[in-house]
Amino acid sequence: MTTQTFRARLLACAALAASLGLAAPVFAQDHTGHDMGVMSDADMKAIPDDADAPAMGNMDMSMTSPLGGYAMARDASGTSWQPDASPHDGVMVHTDSGWMLMGHAVFNGVYDNQGGPRGGDKAFLAGMVMGMAQREVGQGTLGFKAMVSPDPFMGKNGYPLLLATGETADGEHPLVDRQHPHDLFMELAATYSRQAGKDTDAYLYVGLPGEPAFGPPAFMHRQASMDSPEAPITHHWFDSTHITFGVVTAGVSHNNWKLESSAFRGREPDQNRYDIETGRLDSVSSRVSYNPSRNWALQASWTRINSPEALEPDDDEARTSVSALYSRPFGNGGSLSATLAWARKDRIPGDALQAWLFEGAVKPDAHWTVFTRAEQVEQDELAGHHGGVATVRKLSMGAIYDVPLSDTVKLGFGGLASAFDAPASLGYDDPMGGMAFVRLKIG
Incomplete structure (x- = not known):
């Protein structure tokens, strides 16, 4: 992000704060035991446009994470990490009562x-539509997230989405060659963190719904x-x-490392997309994350999920899951982002995919x-449920x-094309696919 772009966003947030009768926004604050001080004008001028520059140090131009003494730019979906150099969208303001508030919204009108x-x-x-709030409480930081x-x-x-499978539309038949809608409530979560030692923080995350500690950030939150x-x-x-209806995650971070484990409800959301479901926390997961530099975020994770599919209880x-995320900003508001990931799903009983x-x-x-x-998947649902394993690809x-x-609102016009590779026996006939879309982005 250039200095000019940052100043423009700062002025936009100040105007929003004034209109709401709030205090002016601040882009860094102290997390108990960690100094993330506010940048001076001279500091801002000294920072090169390349966000990888070593001069950045602790002068990160974003708020401190509610989960630890590092920049909020590292936080992605749930409790997952992305590269520290990732752009961080959203409008942030401080209230006179000590709360930091942030909002962000994206809407895509799509023809598929x-x-x-x-x-x-x-x-x-x-x-x-996402909202977040945090403030210092006692010796730690209390946070809330809603999406x-x-x-x-x-x-x-x-x-329609060729080669996609998962969940059900009516509670009786699986969705095949279609992407299911996500639930109205994607996340309603609370967090609390506090310092546990030098450069070390411990946190608790509770969601109904929420996201357990497994895998890279969810696809709609990955920069790439x-x-x-x-x-x-x-x-x-x-x-x-x-989107898991019941999750509790406990974690510890030290500098650029994090270890966390979750207990959660294994059953995937049902076909009733407007409700909030409940049930036993019958599944577990663990994840280790490491950000070796500002540009990289690495993770390895494992989970045992109890009865995930309603049709096969x-x-x-x-x-x-193992993944590597890369992000590098450059001049004129540009950036380069990439994700490389591998996962294995072991059906119990059944195949390893x-x-x-x-x-x-x-x-x-x-x-x-x-x-x-680009994706390659070993699928066993395209020829009927568990109808044989087929390797399929999509680009x-x-x-x-x-x-x-405005400074915080963008209107985008886009399109994409897709090619597929699947065994002839599945009857796809080498199709092509595509989408045209209009996007409204706020924050």
Whole structure:
């Protein structure tokens, strides 16, 4: 982010704060035992446009995370980490009572066309609205997170997406070649953290719904993925647990390392997308995360999920995930982001199914973003439920052009095209797919 861009965002937040009768926004604060002091004007002028510069040090231009004494830019979905150099969208303000508030929203109006005899077309609205609040309480930091989605309004059948599987529309039949809608309530969570030693913090995260400690950040939060309006076909290997109706996570971070474990409800959300479900915390996960530099975020995780599928209540799953995320900003508001990830799903009883994922996004300036995604998955649901394992592949490429409407609002126009590779016996007939979309981004 350039100094000029930062100043513009600072002025926009100040105007919003004034209109709400709040104190002026501050972009760094003390986390108990950690100095994340506010940057002076001279400090801002001294920082190069390249956010990788060693001069950045502790002078990060964002708030301290509610989960530890590091910059909030490191936080992604749930309690996952992304590279510290990742752009951090959102409007932040401070209230006179000590609360820091942040908001962010994305809406995609999409026309989707999936070709071939197993395809279809549909127009739909997808996206999310996020809010966060935090303040110092006692010797630690209390935080709240909320996220809602318009996805349920697209209907129970979701939208056409060749090679995608997972969940159900009616409680009786699985969705195949379609992406299910996400629930209205994607996250309602509370956190509390405090210092546990020098450069060490401990935290507790409780969500109903929430996201357990497994996998990389959910696809709509990954910098290399968030400009694409379509879900990955690897979603149910890496991040389908991002909406879990009941999760408790405890973790400890030390400098650039974090170790965390979760207890959560294993059952995936049902076909009723507007409600909040409850149940026993019958599943577990663990994740170790390491950010070796400002540009990298690495994780390895494991989970044992009890009865994830409503249609197969006697079957369990074990999943393993490894991923590397990269982000590097450069001049004129541009950035480069990438994700490389592998996961294995062990059905209990059943097959062991692997998935590979690569995502990349290049933002040459403040207007254009070009993105791509390549996936390979071992699927056993495309020929009927557990109808034999087939290796399938998908490649998507697209671009979006953003038009700023104000300092915090952008209107984008984009499109993408997809190619598929699947065994001839599945009857796809080498189809192509594509989406055209309009995006409204606030924050």
